Amino acid sequence: MTTPDRLVAWVAADIVALTLRDGVLQVALVKRKAPAARGQWALPGGFLLEEESAEQAAARELAEEVGLGIGAVRLEQLGTYSAPKRDLEHSRRVISVAYLALAANLPETVAGTDAGEASWVPVEQAATRRLAFDHQTILTDGVERARAKLEYSTLATSFLDSEFTISELRAVYEAVWGVRLDPANFHRKVSGTPGFIEPTGEMRRGRGRPAALFTAGSAQSLNPPLTR
Amino acid sequence: MTTPDRLVAWVAADIVALTLRDGVLQVALVKRKAPAARGQWALPGGFLLEEESAEQAAARELAEEVGLGIGAVRLEQLGTYSAPKRDLEHSRRVISVAYLALAANLPETVAGTDAGEASWVPVEQAATRRLAFDHQTILTDGVERARAKLEYSTLATSFLDSEFTISELRAVYEAVWGVRLDPANFHRKVSGTPGFIEPTGEMRRGRGRPAALFTAGSAQSLNPPLTR
DNA sequence: AGAATAGTGTCTCTGAGACAATATCAA
DNA sequence: TTGATATTGTCTCAGAGACACTATTCT
Numbered sequence: 001m002t003t004p005d006r007l008v009a010w011v012a013a014d015i016v017a018l019t020l021r022d023g024v025l026q027v028a029l030v031k032r033k034a035p036a037a038r039g040q041w042a043l044p045g046g047f048l049l050e051e052e053s054a055e056q057a058a059a060r061e062l063a064e065e066v067g068l069g070i071g072a073v074r075l076e077q078l079g080t081y082s083a084p085k086r087d088l089e090h091s092r093r094v095i096s097v098a099y100l101a102l103a104a105n106l107p108e109t110v111a112g113t114d115a116g117e118a119s120w121v122p123v124e125q126a127a128t129r130r131l132a133f134d135h136q137t138i139l140t141d142g143v144e145r146a147r148a149k150l151e152y153s154t155l156a157t158s159f160l161d162s163e164f165t166i167s168e169l170r171a172v173y174e175a176v177w178g179v180r181l182d183p184a185n186f187h188r189k190v191s192g193t194p195g196f197i198e199p200t201g202e203m204r205r206g207r208g209r210p211a212a213l214f215t216a217g218s219a220q221s222l223n224p225p226l227t228r
Numbered sequence: 229m230t231t232p233d234r235l236v237a238w239v240a241a242d243i244v245a246l247t248l249r250d251g252v253l254q255v256a257l258v259k260r261k262a263p264a265a266r267g268q269w270a271l272p273g274g275f276l277l278e279e280e281s282a283e284q285a286a287a288r289e290l291a292e293e294v295g296l297g298i299g300a301v302r303l304e305q306l307g308t309y310s311a312p313k314r315d316l317e318h319s320r321r322v323i324s325v326a327y328l329a330l331a332a333n334l335p336e337t338v339a340g341t342d343a344g345e346a347s348w349v350p351v352e353q354a355a356t357r358r359l360a361f362d363h364q365t366i367l368t369d370g371v372e373r374a375r376a377k378l379e380y381s382t383l384a385t386s387f388l389d390s391e392f393t394i395s396e397l398r399a400v401y402e403a404v405w406g407v408r409l410d411p412a413n414f415h416r417k418v419s420g421t422p423g424f425i426e427p428t429g430e431m432r433r434g435r436g437r438p439a440a441l442f443t444a445g446s447a448q449s450l451n452p453p454l455t456r
Numbered sequence: 457a458g459a460a461t462a463g464t465g466t467c468t469c470t471g472a473g474a475c476a477a478t479a480t481c482a483a
Numbered sequence: 484t485t486g487a488t489a490t491t492g493t494c495t496c497a498g499a500g501a502c503a504c505t506a507t508t509c510t
């Protein structure tokens with residue numbers, strides 16, 4: 001026996017996928033091809049299928065719409081958006097479970113089946129576009145979460161390839177936080193935190209003195225944290 | 229036109245409601261009266277109704293099942309649980325949006341319509357009970373979130389009445405974190421953080437020297453944080 | 457040589473923690 | 484007076500930030 005006014009809903013998983021291109025924080029957006037909100041820019045995402053969890057759906061949609069292979073990104077749950085009027089385009093209420101994904105070297109975006117186009121857009125610029133549904137709110141929350149997480153977690157390395165220099169790691173912090181950090185103090189801080197980064201012994205040569213290469217360490221949290 | 233295998237779900241809001249009784253961290257549990265998982269202990273909660281957001285549903289269920297008036301508690305979204313097999317008792321898949329609620333002086337629990345019994349149970353003891361569905365996981369996540377939030381937010385005052393002493397505030401931290409804190413250093417720390425607590429000018433007299441009374445200040449975050 | 461980037465040394469300041477000392481009440 | 488709790492003082496240590504300095508490459 002079903003209570004008459006109990007909500008029956010579709011459940012969507014939407015992803016705030018962030019990456020760094022040319023030192024600028026960018027987010028993956030798709031131009032909607034589905035009937036609802038057709039033609040508008042939106043976060044990648046889609047409906048959960050039967051027998052699928054929200055995280056599985058997020059990983060699948062990220063692969064289909066943005067071409068980010070499953071396992072290539074860390075997915076972290078952001079929150080769930082369930083306001084009754086958040087999506088008036090569908091015939092049923094839709095609640096959305098939002099995820100944050102941080103990606104390194106972005107394979108060029110791929111136009112998948114569900115989305116018309118997919119592209120990386122600077123976050124600053126995306127903040128001025130009108131996005132479908134409440135995706136502007138979700139984007140803002142996602143960026144803020146990423147900023148906060150850099151302080152007390154080792155998440156920043158997710159933006160980088162498996163080998164990176166300390167300067168590149170610093171560039172992640174500077175781009176996401178929008179600040180300039182002292183190279184000397186940053187170097188001491190990250191190299192002195194056990195488990196954050198591990199030296200490979202290799203060097204990378206560029207304009208000046210060659211820089212030592214590192215890989216991500218095993219630590220998940222930063223103690224004490226980096227301060228913004 | 230509906231894609232054939234798109235999930236259609238019921239959406240529940242479940243609440244990890246924590247309070248302090250006799251210096252012990254306790255959680256509100258209900259004995260289920262509904263057919264699904266009848267007789268088992270579970271977190272308070274229930275299904276979203278049409279035209280209701282998850283947070284509204286959480287507030288309503290908290291009022292109905294635990295007797296905590298709407299507005300008497302802060303609700304913070306914990307996360308969403310959507311594993312396909314998390315709830316096999318219902319005829320449809322159920323995904324649950326979990327909330328964290330911190331309450332002061334717990335009105336005695338009220339047996340509402342949906343729940344058979346409701347009572348406050350020490351968290352340590354609840355961790356050993358078999359709870360319905362995946363509520364054990366949700367409870368663990370909620371307690372961990374509360375612990376983390378005390379560090380960098382002013383959430384601890386939510387556990388107290390509108391007027392409290394610094395010792396009472398310290399007791400919150402000691403109970404939630406399960407540690408002993410130095411009274412002198414704690415006093416300096418909280419009274420020296422602008423916006424955390426505001427003196428009322430009143431005193432409360434007990435066993436020893438009377439303690440000054442405070443109310444919660446306007447600050448939401450603690451900078452620098454308290455360390456566990 | 458000069459520019460550029462990597463990395464180290466050093467000083468100062470702030471805040472956490474240990475713990476002694478003082479204050480103000482009840483019994 | 485004694486015991487209990489509140490509050491302040493003081494010392495030490497760790498870490499953040501400013502910034503001078505050294506190291507190693509390219510042009």
